[in-house]
Amino acid sequence: xxxxxxxxxxxxxxxxxxxxxxxxxxxxxxxxxxxxxxxxxxxxxxxxxxxxxxxxxxxxxxxxxxxxxxxxxxxxxxxxxxxxxxxxxxxxxxxxxxxxxxxxxxxxxxxxxxxxxxxxxxxxxxxxxxxxxxxxxxxxxxxxxxxxxxxxxxxxxxxxxxxxxxxxxxxxxxxxxxxxxxxxxxxxxxxxxxxxxxxxxxxxxxxxxxxxxxxxxxxxxxxxxxxxxxxxxxxxxxxxxxxxxxxxxxxxxxxxxxxxxxxxxxxxxxxxxxxxxxxxxxxxxxxxxxxxxxxxxxxxxxxxxxxxxxxxxxxxxxxxxxxxxxxxxxxxxxxxxxxxxxxxxxxxxxxxxxxxxxxxxxxxxxxxxxxxxxxxxxxxxxxxxxxxxxxxxxxxxxxxxxxxxxxxxxxxxxx
Amino acid sequence: xxxxxxxxxxxxxxxxxxxxxxxxxxxxxxxxxxxxxxxxxxxxxxxxxxxxxxxxxxxxxxxxxxxxxxxxxxxxxxxxxxxxxxxxxxxxxxxxxxxxxxxxxxxxxxxxxxxxxxxxxxxxxxxxxxxxxxxxxxxxxxxxxxxxxxxxxxxxxxxxxxxxxxxxxxxxxxxxxxxxxxxxxxxxxxxxxxxxxxxxxxxxxxxxxxxxxxxxxxxxxxxxxxxxxxxxxxxxxxxxxxxxxxxxxxxxxxxxxxxxxxxxxxxxxxxxxxxxxxxxxxxxxxxxxxxxxxxxxxxxxxxxxxxxxxxxxx
Numbered sequence: 001x002x003x004x005x006x007x008x009x010x011x012x013x014x015x016x017x018x019x020x021x022x023x024x025x026x027x028x029x030x031x032x033x034x035x036x037x038x039x040x041x042x043x044x045x046x047x048x049x050x051x052x053x054x055x056x057x058x059x060x061x062x063x064x065x066x067x068x069x070x071x072x073x074x075x076x077x078x079x080x081x082x083x084x085x086x087x088x089x090x091x092x093x094x095x096x097x098x099x100x101x102x103x104x105x106x107x108x109x110x111x112x113x114x115x116x117x118x119x120x121x122x123x124x125x126x127x128x129x130x131x132x133x134x135x136x137x138x139x140x141x142x143x144x145x146x147x148x149x150x151x152x153x154x155x156x157x158x159x160x161x162x163x164x165x166x167x168x169x170x171x172x173x174x175x176x177x178x179x180x181x182x183x184x185x186x187x188x189x190x191x192x193x194x195x196x197x198x199x200x201x202x203x204x205x206x207x208x209x210x211x212x213x214x215x216x217x218x219x220x221x222x223x224x225x226x227x228x229x230x231x232x233x234x235x236x237x238x239x240x241x242x243x244x245x246x247x248x249x250x251x252x253x254x255x256x257x258x259x260x261x262x263x264x265x266x267x268x269x270x271x272x273x274x275x276x277x278x279x280x281x282x283x284x285x286x287x288x289x290x291x292x293x294x295x296x297x298x299x300x301x302x303x304x305x306x307x308x309x310x311x312x313x314x315x316x317x318x319x320x321x322x323x324x325x326x327x328x329x330x331x332x333x334x335x336x337x338x339x340x341x342x343x344x345x346x347x348x349x350x351x352x353x354x355x356x357x358x359x360x361x362x363x364x365x366x367x368x369x370x371x372x373x374x375x376x377x378x379x380x381x382x383x384x385x386x387x388x389x390x391x392x393x394x395x396x397x398x399x400x401x402x403x404x405x406x407x408x409x410x411x412x413x414x415x
Numbered sequence: 416x417x418x419x420x421x422x423x424x425x426x427x428x429x430x431x432x433x434x435x436x437x438x439x440x441x442x443x444x445x446x447x448x449x450x451x452x453x454x455x456x457x458x459x460x461x462x463x464x465x466x467x468x469x470x471x472x473x474x475x476x477x478x479x480x481x482x483x484x485x486x487x488x489x490x491x492x493x494x495x496x497x498x499x500x501x502x503x504x505x506x507x508x509x510x511x512x513x514x515x516x517x518x519x520x521x522x523x524x525x526x527x528x529x530x531x532x533x534x535x536x537x538x539x540x541x542x543x544x545x546x547x548x549x550x551x552x553x554x555x556x557x558x559x560x561x562x563x564x565x566x567x568x569x570x571x572x573x574x575x576x577x578x579x580x581x582x583x584x585x586x587x588x589x590x591x592x593x594x595x596x597x598x599x600x601x602x603x604x605x606x607x608x609x610x611x612x613x614x615x616x617x618x619x620x621x622x623x624x625x626x627x628x629x630x631x632x633x634x635x636x637x638x639x640x641x642x643x644x645x646x647x648x649x650x651x652x653x654x655x656x657x658x659x660x661x662x663x664x665x666x667x668x669x670x671x672x673x674x675x676x677x678x679x680x681x682x683x684x685x686x687x688x689x690x691x692x693x694x695x696x697x698x699x700x701x702x703x704x705x706x707x708x709x710x711x712x713x714x715x716x717x718x719x720x721x722x723x724x725x726x727x728x729x
Contacts, residue, residue, distance in 0.1 A: 079692045086480030102479040193673050243564060244587035246676040256565065381478055385693030393677040406498075410694065414478070 034316040036067040037093035037324060040081075042305070043074045045274065047340045059327050066320055091310040093317045094324065096143060100308045102378040104134035108310055112138040115309045115321045120329045123347040131304050131372050140306035140376075141325065142346035144338065147366045148202050148301040150291060151267045153260060154284040156184050160263070165288035168295035169207075169231060172264065176240035179263030186240035188253035188265035189232060191392035195250055197373065197384045198301060200391055202266050204228040205299045205371050206292035211383065211411075212374050218411040220383070221404040229391075229400035231293075236395045246392030251275065258283055266290065268303070269363040270342040287362050302370030304346065379414035386410040468708070471701035478695035490702040499678040499686070504710070506593075507662065507682040511714070514597050515657045518604045519650065525605065526612030547606035555670035558599050562586055562671075589679035592672050596680065599667050604660065608653045615649025616642070651722055655715055662711050683707045 041052050049072050056068045071092070073081050078097065085091045091108065103109045112121060112132065124132075124142055132140030152165050160178035176186025190199055204210055209224030219225075235241050242248060242256065254271060256262045258279035267275070267287075276283055289298035309321045328334065331349040338345055338354060344363055345351040355361050374380050386407045394403040434442070475486035494500060529540055546554065561568045564584040573579045586592045619642065627637045665684045668674060674681035674689060681689070683703060691700035 083480040083691075083697065087476075087482070102477060106477055106479045106481045108479060108481070193675055244584045244676075247584070247587040247672070252565075378478060382693075382695040385689075385695060389675070389689060389693050390677050392675070393679075396676060398677070414695070 034313070035065050035320050036069065037317055037320045038069045038071065039094045039096075039324070040071045040073055040085075040092040041096045042078060043072050044341045044343075048072065051337055051340055055328065055333060059324060062327075063323055066323060068324060091312065093310060093312060093321055095308045095310065096305065097308060098305045099375060099381050100132070100140035100306050101134045101376050102381065103308055103310070104137075104139040105378045109139055110309045110311055110318065110321075112141055115318060115325055116141065116329070117322065117326050120326050123329065123349055125346060125348055125351065125367075127302070127368065127370070128304055128346045131302075131375060132306060134376055134378075140308060143305045143307050144341070144343035145305075145346050145367065146268045146270065146303040146343055147363045147370050148198065148266050148268050148290065148303075149362065149366060150264060150288045151257065151271060152264045152286050152288060153184075153257065153262065154286050155260065156182060156263045165286060166264070166291045167289075167298075168291055169293045171295075172291050173235065173238075173240065176235065176263060177238075180240055184260070185242045185256065185262045186264070187235055188248075188257055188262040189235065189241040189245040189395065190248045190250040190253045190265075191232070191245040191395050192247045192249045192252075193388045193392070195388070196391045197387040198303065199250075199266060200229070200232075200387065201371075201373060202290055202301045203232060205301065206290055206297070207231075208293075210371070211380075212377075216374075216377075218379075218383070218408060220408040220411055221401065225404055226401050227293075229394050229404065233395045233400060244396065246396045255279060257285075266301075269344055269360055272359060273342040287359075289366070298369070300366040300370040302367065302372045304372065304375070377415075379411060382414035383407065383411045465708070468701060468704050472698065472705045474698055474701070476697040480697070486698060490696075490698040493696070493699045494690075494702045494706065499681070503678060503681050503683055503686045506680075507684075507710075510593070510597065510600075510682050511658055511661050514600045514604065514661045515654055517597075518601050518608050518657060519654055521601065522605060522608035522612050522653070523646075523650075525609040526616055529609060529613050530616040543606050543609055545606075546603055551603050551664075552666040552670055554603055555596075555599055555667045558595065559586065559671045562595060586672050587676065589676070592680050596667055596671050599671070600661060600664060603667075604657055608657060611649050611653040611656075612646065615646045618649075619645045647722070651719075655718065658714060658718065659711055662707070662714075683710070 039052075039056075041048065043049065049070075052070050052072070056070055060067060082095065082097060085095075086103075086108065100109065121138075128142035128145060129138055132138050132142050134140075150165060156179050157163075157165075157175075160175070160182040162175050162178055166172045166175045172187065179186045190196070201210070204225050207224045207228045209222060209228050211218065211220060213219035213222070232245075236245050242253065242262070253262065253265050254267060254275035257265050257267075258276045260280070260283060276285070290300060292298055307325070309325070329347060331347070331353065334345065334347055335350040335353040337343075338350060342360075344360075344367060345354055351364060355364050373384070390398075390403055390407060394400040472490050473485055473487065475483045475489070477483055525543065529536070529543065533539075560566075562570075562585040564570065564582050564587075567582075567585075569585070570579070570582040574582065583591070585595055623641055623645070624637065627641055632640060662682075663684055664682075665688070668680060668682060668685050669688070672680045674685040678686065678689075684707065687700050687703040687707065690703055691697050694700075
């Protein structure tokens with residue numbers, strides 16, 4: 001009887017330990033030998049895990065005694081996972097993520113100079129170094145980048161009697177009208193919660209708008225942005241976009257584009273391999289600069305993902321992190337990742353390797369004129385979240401100014 | 416353990432009529448040995464998370480996840496200042512009320528059917544269990560695709576029947592989306608509820624019905640006069656569990672509309688998630704969790720009062 005009782009008590013305690021995360025599985029302890037690191041990588045597609053597995057095997061073979069524990073996390077789980085890591089003090093040594101500035105603000109991560117050799121540091125393209133700074137110091141380690149351009153369906157354009165891709169907003173509208181008459185969707189507008197911040201910024205920056213003003217203060221409800229959103233709303237209300245842009249995600253738009261049912265849409269270098277090829281390899285499409293309101297300048301949206309190295313065990317992990325990162329940033333290793341995943345380089349050395357592909361070259365060439373979201377501001381994640389939830393409603397029934405005012409309010413509250 | 420030993424020693428060596436202090440303490444603590452494990456379990460799996468939830472709602476948590484100390488009622492002030500809160504709460508009440516009422520009515524009918532004797536009854540009973548065994552998320556995703564604007568089967572069928580003349584983007588319009596999601600929620604709640612009702616029906620002894628027949632009661636009279644009153648405990652349990660389940664139901668809404676467009680199909684549960692992971696405000700999300708918790712408690716207590724549950728306990 002007594003043994004039975006002890007069993008129940010033991011079971012209860014096990015549950016208690018399991019729930020509070022103090023179990024054996026915890027890896028946060030200070031017992032690290034400084035040679036084993038945990039790397040949390042994001043899943044970009046099915047090729048990501050095999051790539052890292054091979055790279056780590058290679059790294060461990062060349063650096064005996066060092067070990068890398070890999071954990072793959074899906075992008076949809078990433079935010080929740082990262083918050084849990086931080087809150088339960090079980091941060092990985094290296095994290096592959098799309099934000100770093102709030103970690104830097106909270107003193108959780110190393111400066112780039114602490115975990116990279118000078119040679120690697122000097123190889124980053126300056127545009128990305130600038131994006132990876134918090135308060136003037138580089139914390140983020142640029143990982144991959146991407147740029148957005150206008151995709152158009154050449155067959156539909158021919159059928160509609162359009163010769164050149166549109167350069168101005170007026171041409172976008174008239175082009176969309178002609179494509180619609182030819183029996184397809186004029187412009188595919190994804191303003192659903194997946195990535196509306198990217199779609200909107202791609203238009204706003206080509207009207208002189210953006211997230212912040214010249215002094216770096218939030219300027220989300222500025223006039224240029226209201227005009228941009230009003231233009232997009234007008235496209236929707238004139239029936240030139242697919243129905244309900246406010247709930248449409250990018251993958252739906254590009255699925256339709258690949259099927260030849262959409263005239264124009266904004267995509268990135270990954271669009272061909274990730275969205276078009278799986279559906280229709282023979283699609284006759286072209287890529288052009290993003291149209292602007294006036295037609296005189298054409299800005300490109302740039303996107304950058306980063307690696308962040310977390311402080312742990314009084315810096316005991318620094319050396320192992322440095323070894324692994326310097327290994328990854330070697331030209332052949334980085335460019336292999338980029339070609340498998342369809343992203344753009346962040347280092348000069350890998351850039352040259354990629355320009356041989358004519359499709360990729362268009363995007364590599366667009367990088368120098370690219371504009372980025374203010375990711376170095378710790379409040380950006382909250383702003384992007386608010387944009388994802390609400391911006392699309394302005395393309396449907398809400399008043400663009402009111403929606404942007406509300407997001408501005410969120411931005412100011414977040415800091 | 417020591418107290419137990421002391422007690423044993425006391426029982427053997429000193430047959431004194433007055434128990435010593437140690438003995439009395441020992442005796443008072445003995446029940447704790449038996450209750451202890453259960454208490455530990457309740458504390459760990461019930462009380463502790465609740466305390467942690469309340470604690471989170473009072474803290475300032477940075478967007479990276481670092482706790483920056485106490486914030487008092489600040490998270491609550493923020494939450495009650497949100498324009499979206501009231502519509503979300505009202506929608507949640509509609510969501511819970513609508514689903515639970517429809518589920519209960521359908522389950523009463525279904526339970527009756529399953530209780531009747533007919534050939535192939537066993538197969539039908541198994542068939543009713545299926546939606547319960549399937550993952551809710553999967554069911555919701557399947558419905559999302561069936562309702563798809565471009566390739567969904569619902570639009571196809573309605574177009575072929577000439578009920579609509581062009582595809583409808585069902586999930587993009589708040590009212591229609593709510594209707595469809597509530598339908599899916601009813602669909603997945605039905606099996607459990609019907610089986611609780613069925614179990615209830617089977618506890619009703621046959622002689623009650625015999626007596627009613629002898630007294631000349633018709634079918635309707637028998638149902639409302641005997642079956643329904645005797646089913647009260649089953650209905651009570653089924654509806655309370657449903658209220659709590661439906662209140663906290665996340666996967667259906669998240670998979671089908673994500674609470675959008677905007678916040679127009681959010682319930683408190685999805686809204687809570689968005690506060691934490693879109694607005695990066697874990698503290699305010701914790702406050703929403705506490706409010707949600709209180710809402711459920713109040714609803715259940717009100718319901719129990721309305722159903723005069725004390726009479727059932729007796």
